[in-house]
Amino acid sequence: MQEFEELKHIWQQSTPVPLSSHLPDTGKASAQTKIKIQNQYRYGAICLLVTAILIASMAIWGNFNFKYWYTYAAMGLICAICLAQAAIKFYTFRKIKQIDQTAPPKQHLSQWEAYYAYRHRLLKWNKPLYFILLNMALGLYFLEVLGNASTQFQLISCTVYTCWMLFAYFFMGKRVIKRENQRIQSIIAELRHLTAQLAE
Amino acid sequence: MTQQETFTRLYKQYAPGIRKLCMGYTGSAAQAEDLVQESFMAVWNNMPKYRGEASWGTWIYRIAVNTCLLYLRKERSKPKKIADDVLQYMAQEEHNPDNEVQQLYKCISRLPETDRLIISMVLEELPYEDIASIAGITENNLRVKIHRIKKSLTEMFNSYARV
Numbered sequence: 001m002q003e004f005e006e007l008k009h010i011w012q013q014s015t016p017v018p019l020s021s022h023l024p025d026t027g028k029a030s031a032q033t034k035i036k037i038q039n040q041y042r043y044g045a046i047c048l049l050v051t052a053i054l055i056a057s058m059a060i061w062g063n064f065n066f067k068y069w070y071t072y073a074a075m076g077l078i079c080a081i082c083l084a085q086a087a088i089k090f091y092t093f094r095k096i097k098q099i100d101q102t103a104p105p106k107q108h109l110s111q112w113e114a115y116y117a118y119r120h121r122l123l124k125w126n127k128p129l130y131f132i133l134l135n136m137a138l139g140l141y142f143l144e145v146l147g148n149a150s151t152q153f154q155l156i157s158c159t160v161y162t163c164w165m166l167f168a169y170f171f172m173g174k175r176v177i178k179r180e181n182q183r184i185q186s187i188i189a190e191l192r193h194l195t196a197q198l199a200e
Numbered sequence: 201m202t203q204q205e206t207f208t209r210l211y212k213q214y215a216p217g218i219r220k221l222c223m224g225y226t227g228s229a230a231q232a233e234d235l236v237q238e239s240f241m242a243v244w245n246n247m248p249k250y251r252g253e254a255s256w257g258t259w260i261y262r263i264a265v266n267t268c269l270l271y272l273r274k275e276r277s278k279p280k281k282i283a284d285d286v287l288q289y290m291a292q293e294e295h296n297p298d299n300e301v302q303q304l305y306k307c308i309s310r311l312p313e314t315d316r317l318i319i320s321m322v323l324e325e326l327p328y329e330d331i332a333s334i335a336g337i338t339e340n341n342l343r344v345k346i347h348r349i350k351k352s353l354t355e356m357f358n359s360y361a362r363v
Contacts, residue, residue, distance in 0.1 A: 004350045007304060007357060011323040014220060014301040023211055024240045026204065032241035033270075101242050101266050102249065102259060104336025105314075108266045194269050197314040198337060 041093035048086035052079045074141035106198045113191045218264045224320035225268045227309025239264040261334045307356045319349045
């Protein structure tokens with residue numbers, strides 16, 4: 001029959017790993033999970049910002065000479081959608097950045113829970129809205145761009161584009177969102193379970 | 201002293217204890233090594249924020265505890281590259297069925313998550329005041345928890361030893 005003091009003795013018997021050769025490479029500190037997650041959002045925001053700037057530059061200096069105002073409006077709308085999505089990504093990045101890894105565990109867990117709850121809410125409206133608005137803007141843009149093409153080309157282009165978008169939204173998109181939803185819910189449940197352990 | 205020098209000193213001083221904490225938490229040397237690396241990356245990233253309100257030890261243990269608790273199955277990153285000497289050590293340790301230390305780690309890893317971390321710090325002989333501060337609970341609550349964990353760990357280890 002082992003007593004706890006004997007367990008302590010066993011614990012202290014464990015030999016330490018040689019430390020000399022494997023100091024963490026601080027040059028790769030960005031590989032830390034939290035930093036990696038926040039950087040995904042930061043780079044996503046930057047990419048969308050660059051896209052918006054490129055489209056705006058093309059609209060202003062591209063010499064496309066579009067006849068109709070709504071074609072330029074479509075380009076402006078695409079820019080606005082990209083900027084709005086970049087702002088959301090940047091806000092998410094800030095949210096993760098503010099999580100304090102040095103806070104007491106209960107507080108730290110609740111900060112992550114708040115982040116995942118926010119992502120759960122975002123998932124419900126952001127992706128569908130982004131998809132619908134972007135396609136509306138693209139549809140508006142193609143009115144003039146495809147306006148001078150042959151009827152056959154217009155039909156093929158519209159069919160291919162519509163089929164791809166419907167497949168992407170109703171098949172791939174829905175599945176991705178459902179899977180992501182389940183993953184987030186299970187993480188939130190696990191975080192709550194851990195918080196409850198600390199509250200006992 | 202530069203940040204790199206301070207970090208190296210802290211790593212040499214606290215990594216063995218943190219490694220044992222992670223071993224108790226995961227029950228696996230490879231995952232523990234991954235967690236040690238992740239914890240010290242977090243230490244490095246948060247060093248500019250250190251205000252000296254708690255000792256370095258308490259501060260580092262708290263980061264390690266938070267890192268362990270966040271080591272959720274669904275959110276794990278790929279294991280980082282583990283040094284050859286560490287791999288050799290793991291092989292020696294893990295393939296020794298008579299190793300009581302391994303049995304103890306396995307038993308600890310079967311406790312509820314927060315209990316694993318608390319008992320690992322008790323076994324490491326950290327003062328109760330520090331453990332309470334690291335875990336963010338009152339000392340009274342901690343004493344009650346420790347009493348319960350000691351009992352269940354001892355029972356588990358004894359039943360494991362009888363098998």
